[in-house]
Amino acid sequence: MPIPIIDLFAGPGGLGEGFSSFKNGKAFKIKLSIEKEATEHKTLELRSFFRQFEKDKVPEKYYELMREPDLKKREDLKKELFRSFPRQYEYAKKEAWQCTLGGDEFPPEIVNTRIKDALKGEKNWVLIGGPPCQAYSLVGRSRRQWKENLDKKDHRVHLYKEYLRIIADHHPSVFVMENVKGLLSSKVDGTHIFDKILRDLRNPGIVFKKRKAPKYRVFSLTTKPSTFDGKGNPFYDNPSDFLIKAENYGVPQKRHRVILLGVRSDIKEFPVILSQKESVNLKDVIGDLPPIRSALSKTFIGSERTPNKTGVSKIKRYYKSLTDSPEEWKKLVKGFAEEIQRINGFSSQKKIPSPVNSDFDAGSEFIPFNSPSIKNPLVDWYRDERLKGVSNHQSRSHLTQDLKRYLFASLYTQKYGRFPKMDEYAKYGRELLPEHQNAESGKFSDRFRVQLPNEPATTVTSHISKDGHYFIHYDPSQCRSLTVREAARIQTFPDNYLFWGPRTHQYHQVGNAVPPFLAYQIAEIVEKIFYESLLK
Template identity: 60%
Template sequence: MKIPIIDIFAGPGGLCEGFSNIPSNNKQVFESKLSIEMDSNAHKTLELRSFFRKFSRKNVPDEYYQVMRESDIERRETLKEELYKRYPKQAKQAQEEAWCTTLGVVPAKEVDRRIQTALKGEKNWVLIGGPPCQAYSLVGRSRRQWKENLDKKDVRVHLYKEYLRIIAKHSPAVFVMENVKGLLSSKIDGVKIFEFIKRDLSNPAIVFKDAEYKYKIYSLTTNPVEFDSEDQPLYNSDLDFLIRSEEYGIPQKRHRVILLGIREDVKVIPDILGKSSNPVTLKDVIGDLPKIRSGINRSFVKSEMINGKKKRYYKTAVDSDQNWSDLTNSFRSEIISWNGFAKKYDLLEINTPKQGVGEEFIKCDTPKKINPLYSWFHDQNLEGAANHQSRTHLVQDLKRYMFSSMFAKTYGRFPRLHEFEEHGNELLPDHENAKSGKFTDRFRVQLPNEPATTITSHISKDGHYFIHYDPEQCRSLTVREAARVQTFPDNYLFCGSRTAQYHQVGNAVPPLLAKKIAEIVLKVLMQNV
């Protein structure tokens, strides 16, 4: 009997992917029964991945891989529909599992009906997911000048109560709730929202009077120091609920709050995550992907103030291998001439990568067996890399990217914005806050020999915080590289436009971390039998 999973606020399905990869005797242990997500592109990704999981790994139809190998996004959608028509049973199951709707808006009765239909009376099931986190984000609060206190009118602050309502109504044996680090410091009327959330989750009847069970709320990183009079685990600090992903074999410094709730009748104290002895670095996981160049879209000409507003003027730039080569080599030669850079570089020209700007699918041999996550990423039927195409950049940004990656190679760290100005005024962007000191890390190259910084949904807007470490590629990370950092398997296809793909990857829980959490959950449920 497989253990049912209900995934809400699912994003592209990172948590569910981890749980779905726990085998026992080569058979799936957890089975996703319902995934709820409001974003239409993420929903398409969920639906396609659900379809993939309806087959054993040895029997995934080649037509699935034909969808993945298609470089034209519109044509890929057509192939996907043809795939579903060819395998109608599995397609129907996937469409029933992946539900595109907005929790908190759709009637609760409809949510409850879907959950009850999916569970078929099973009591020992797992709820996973996390409410939208923008309202708790440290960056978000800074941008809104909130300081400590959240806006009580912001509906996202209270969406966790929809998660709580489902717990109260349907009583999962275990739940896993993920959110951002800012949750730990957020306050309403001077009281930490984290205390409210832990209190409500441990006793849903505080909010929903018909709740049948209480829950014990555990950390996944630290054993409790003791238990209180109601047998609730106690910890020294709220920071004990913070998971620093890089400490657990994830190639990313992603710090997230994850709560493990266990129903009071499940008399098991869970294990905690085991730390990895060696970090997995960025180069470890993306260094074996095909080299590609950045695209070019336009060049900044000038700006002027008109009626109190700055108007910027651009001209179209030619996006060709030759123009890219001419630009990057000229930038490189100039930077080498600056003090401190020449010692690390010779004067050989940068060769344009043979794959150009890349494609939605590139036929290649990746990952290599030296990749520490080879067995996790690899699918021998794929024969290449999907979602591996560079975005286009402003010509002046190419110079900034070149400077950033060369600086990092020379000094072993990324340059701060004042160091851009020290080397050349033209390196500073034409923005009012360029010299304000607020965004000193505006152009951040990712260092090759350590885990990457947190992949966030901001990567969908620009690549300035996610510059590739290789000066000879002079670009930001691709969707596939970001997906590797997030530990999505290579046969996981992200649907929608490239912007939508970036957004999905940035919002996800790393599947490999989710798998490690799932192993703990499985042990809890097996000990309870």
Template identity: 55%
Template sequence: MSKTIKIVDLFAGPGGLAEGFSSITKNNKRRYSIGLSIEKDESAHKTLLLRSFCRQFARNSLPKQYYDAISLNSIDEREVKIEELFRTYPKQYKVASEEALKFELGKDSEEILDSKIKSIVENDDEWVLIGGPPCQAYSMAGRSRVGGISSEDHRVYLYKEYLKVIAKHSPSVFVMENVKGLLSAKVEGASVFDMILEDLSAPYKIIKGTGVNNYRIYSLVKENVKEPKDYTINSEDYGVPQKRHRVILLGVREDIKVKPTVLKKHSPSINIEDVISDLPKIRSGLNRSFYRYEINQKGKSVRKYKKVKDSEVNWRTLMNSNLNELVKLNGFNGDDNFELNNSNYGTGGEYLEYLNQERKEIAHQSWYIDKQLKGVLNHKSRSHLTEDLKRYMFSTMFTDRYKKFPRMRDFKEYGNKLLPDHSSAESGNFADRFRVQKKGVPATTITSHISKDGHYFIHYDKTQVRSLTVREAARIQTFPDNYLFRGSRTMQYHQVGNAVPPYLAYQIGKIVLKILDV
């Protein structure tokens, strides 16, 4: 009989790694048991708690009350129903509340954490540590904003909280994820990546008074590592519909003599429309419109906006006006025109029924689709400035014609009125400020920046004129459709952008099983 392997998940976010590992089953029994998931963010923790609750039921056997709770459009009403759900199943909720821990590593009590981990592993010699220490300090974008990495930035050393757990509790295997920028990050001239590799190989040397276990560090994509980039996983090569490139380290305790295999590439790659084209079409919302400049008390010219009523009629009127204007620009012609009059899409919702729409097959059909779920979760569009919606429409038309999204120079070439009214618009620093997710290829990386404005994540369908919804981003990240993201919509986007793709984690989990199933 196959043993169930326990997992501790640090810096868990909304639970992408845990979802992948826990989805591996044999004879309908999960091969991994998530003993502890730790996350400091309140919204992500609520998402973790609900998903842990779901794992207490047999796979594909969630109670009807779960679907009743999540199939509501009001976030507040939904939260009330979820609390009722927890009270209806107190046993399952108790296990989930003990697993999903709201805790800040490096700040909250180490004694509490150590005690919890000890109670979970119970001297079990075979268990797995997973997680990804916060990566903002290592990201290229973060470093460019602050001019490099400061030795005073505590985030640089948060991996040592991960290291402490390895040193004190000696997992059989660990899986640690971080951004590609980690490979080139330096602090006071020293390579952060080299420092991390050395520390992870012999954690007891750093954390004094702990065990004596060394670890061998492996790449999941290269059998013979020759340079740091060999630890980078290009997710689009492994069935994930996005160009997400991340460093993932696999550590194996030195007493375990099994050499791990590497991930098998998927061919062909899965494109963005392969996983989101079946979702109900929705339009962008209307927010505000610029109407004049005013001089403020400091003598500076500032833009003033007025509220625009969001309605189907107003949206179609505005979009048709934009379309008529855009097709007359140099570079477009009548062939670029398209029909908007019969859209009647609506702006979606926290829950949106499919109604009579015919469900089409998508890639990874069995991975995403829950037949008990009669609609779509977290599928509501943003409201945008009317000026930005014109830029979105231009961007999708340009991408459709030239098979590449426009740069700022293209906006200027087609007419200065399209350029954003920012001092940096022509600086070259934000040349790809409006990025369309192109059909026929995997999406660009879904990052936490998607929570800001959506300009980098414009839907390829020029009739919808909007940025991606949370659910579309979640599909691109390979979260199953019944995975509910809790909190405000901004926080939902943030959770999705920070997560590890569960389908990638699923494949990694299978490699780990081969190490431990001996």
């Protein structure tokens, strides 16, 4: 029987997908996924439905849904799909639960009942998940103008206790907990919160005294312990030993996350660590997707400073809406290219390739296309031959001035092997600087970042849902930011994984996920613990 899994703070299901994919779904089975956000929950529900079928027996109606580019029609197709397979849908509906952990609407008694019902008395199971990490985020802390100390009144700082409470109440054999790198340096009242979390995870009874909670050994997945105490508890020299650099494990992304592996103290098997893999570059995994152009939205025409009631001056910006068309885009980009290539330093640059075939226009929620290529290093992971195309591959609409910056940045990167900083934009033309009061302050010197083709991408975060400036495509002929599917490839989601909701929500889901291919490798370690100690 597959090993049961409970997935907390599940997001769109990255951790769960990795575990569910191990040994073609025969090693682990998700019994309950808990997520508060509506669109993430719908993505989880659809993916759970997909997993109820053997790989070669997924109904054709599922692929018809994926191939539908119209979101409203896709919603109707999903309802029809679920009606056609009521048994599988009922399981998916029961597995994917929209619930806010730690909120008043779902007290611990209700959550405990759902978990008990899902486990059906099974004592040996796995808890996975990542408590919300915005409070620990290095970027978020910088914006809130403190470097280390967190606001102890921020409830998100303490949401890990919901994860801890479920450990204390339900005693999983193994747990896997993920969080951001900033957790290692975060402090509350001058005390490192990571030390406190590690102490609590080792002994949940410290916090939840009335439960008969077992103790846990907490391991790194990348570093062997420096020593053990007399009870076999591992100890490490540095908190950074718990950091996983995803690019070292075949993920085409420089994503650095803290992942803790807890093993119940009655289990004597010690886990192995992850085996490093050859680096995978960005172009290797997204270069075989259909080329598309950016879309046009509006153009900036001017601004003025206007005082408000308190006398503080504010900038009011004015824009003109544009009609998007392949012809207008080609005309605009061609003009930008000629202008940039007249700049000193670019005059010797080879001509930019002609704009892409307008048949693909600005992309779509589905494009018929033969991808991934057999040369893609993760072809077997991404590919589903029945899909016959690419979903969630539609470009954003961009401000024309941003398109010029994107084109300049990608040409600069092509020439110098790195993306330009803000002072370099100013050097090549003041009009390349954004209309932003901090443009030349140095605070956002990397505001426009081209993703380098011959390296793993930088970390895909939920901020990709905002504007795409940190995720500019390396190909100047496409002149755009990355699509949802490109971000999903970087995060190692299979191509048949459909992200629900409008595009902004899709981006947000992808950015918040754990790379499934990394989770798959962790699943192998966890399965070995069960095989050696519990399944003999």
